[in-house]
Amino acid sequence: RDLTAMMDDISRERDEAVLQVANLEEKLHQHEQQLLAFGKREQEALGKVSRLTARKDELENCHADLSAELLSIQESKSQLTVKHNALKVAFDELKEEIARREDQLENTAHKLEAEVRQMKAKLEKQELLHTEEKRDLR
Structure with a gap:
């Protein structure tokens, strides 16, 4: 707006100058000194x-450059948003996978604990049988 107003002011000054030049040309013989000042x-x-x-x-060139830069920034932001969303999805999938594997490990640990208890029980039985066999052999 300011630039337009300045251009309008300059155009008005120019128009006034042209009118003044026309008047000065008509009165050249009377106003020679004024014409020189006006020429300046x-x-x-x-x-x-x-x-x-x-x-x-x-x-205007600066505005065009800034507009191009803004567009570039907006495109980059859009690309980063897409990447961010993809990373969020991948992160959520990883969390789910970790939770699933933790559950599997916990289930495996429970199974192994149960097997260990069974083996201990078998071992105790075998030790009892072995002890009884030793007694019987004596």
Whole structure:
């Protein structure tokens, strides 16, 4: 908005300068000194217009660069969101797999404990039988 307002101001100054030049040309013989002063002002205004036009172009290029960068950032964010969601899914799957394996290990541990108790019981029976056989042999 500011740039547009500045450009409008410059355009208005330019229009005024052109009107003044036309009036000065009509009254050239009476206002020669004023015409010279105005010529200087006109050159300053044209220099200002040139500088402002260059600045406007620079700002437009900057805006285009920033827009491209914003688009790139948005694309990167989108890609990161997809990766993040995939990682969350993989993490949840890993947690489920770990829980499943923990359950399997716990079940295996219970089975092994039961087998150990059975073997101990068999061993105790065999030791009892062996002790009785020894007694019987004596």
